[in-house]
Amino acid sequence: MGQKKDNDPNHKGATDKAQAILKGAMQEFLVHGYVATSMERVAAAAGVSKPTLYSHFQDKESLFTALVQRLAQEKHGAIFHSPDSYLFQGEPSLVLRHLATLILDHLKGESQLLAFIRLIIGESGRFPELARIMVRNIDKPMIERLSQYFVSRPELQLSDPKTTAQIFIGALVHFVIIQEMLQSQDILPMERDRFINNLIALIVVDSAVPPK
């Protein structure tokens, strides 16, 4: 029980309230976390009353789970979706710089995504399944797509493309966690381009890409 629209396919307008609730829930959960978010405030942010909220979602945990699943699907491969056609064309060092810049910009720009990652990590003890959903929908696609690219460029002479991709993505994500999420730019100062250049230099060794 919960959604009755599923029993009435002709009535598509019935999802408005559910959408509004999820939107309100997103605002509240992403800012205050799971425990500190009250159903009262979610209802207010969504412009509905509490009983309406509870008619769409069984309880707080169901609402939270539904929200995380929705966000994880929205963010699924969001980084590669827009310019996938020409992103992976050109010199490997340029491709990797473009890719790293895209990832950092995406994480910095969409503060929503940063808040989402913080929320999932913070609640990974309470909701381990939601943590796994995020990894499956965000981290894994990124790493696999990069690994796929590495495989397509044998001149890089990477003996283990998959692991190299995980190192590349992991270093970038950790960089964002330190600088943005933990707000420690002044404690561990590091310019973005300097970090990216060094990361690329570790993978694209000069001997592997001889000047043409």
Place this chain on the structure above:
Amino acid sequence: MGQKKDNDPNHKGATDKAQAILKGAMQEFLVHGYVATSMERVAAAAGVSKPTLYSHFQDKESLFTALVQRLAQEKHGAIFHSPDSYLFQGEPSLVLRHLATLILDHLKGESQLLAFIRLIIGESGRFPELARIMVRNIDKPMIERLSQYFVSRPELQLSDPKTTAQIFIGALVHFVIIQEMLQSQDILPMERDRFINNLIALIVVDSAVPPK
């Protein structure tokens, strides 16, 4: 106000209750997070009553801040403290493998440290200063010590030791976050030794360490 022992240096036994409270607070906060931890349960875990708790710490936020500062200092450079004398001796690839193993073992073994990092990340929106304390006491010392080692080994030909150190540590920390904290070993399967070997191979290039 709060601690009166500071006004009475001769009375060293007075810290017992405060220690017990911090120990109880550690158990509760590390498991349940900030908001879900009740002062009632902290008092029970510490074996004291709530008024006693409030006589030592002004409020919940003060207790949490004191606990985090204490934990951050305890964990300060804990990874390097024990075997610092011989850890950095020998072939660079062996040193780095030893170091990486030490870091992973330390993060996996001390589940307390993992829970601490999860707690700080989860609360970094609410308590940004505590996040900065953790970075200053844990991440920064690790990176700086490794950077120092890189500088001492010019044969590695690292043009930017500091950034390379941050990449090395960042990749390791991210590996632990994915595998242990987010419990996604089966989603992004990766053997520890395989990861370490590839990470080291990126830094210790064959041409940089010629066979002797």
Place this chain on the structure above:
DNA sequence: GTCTATATTCAGATAGAC
């Protein structure tokens, strides 16, 4: 100094009116 007992506030969840 430490406890029992309590004041106060607020959360999740629901009954019943319309």
Place this chain on the structure above:
DNA sequence: GTCTATCTGAATATAGAC
């Protein structure tokens, strides 16, 4: 279907006894 009003439990913090 949606809302007003409310129940129930639990949390922070404290007053007052010993």
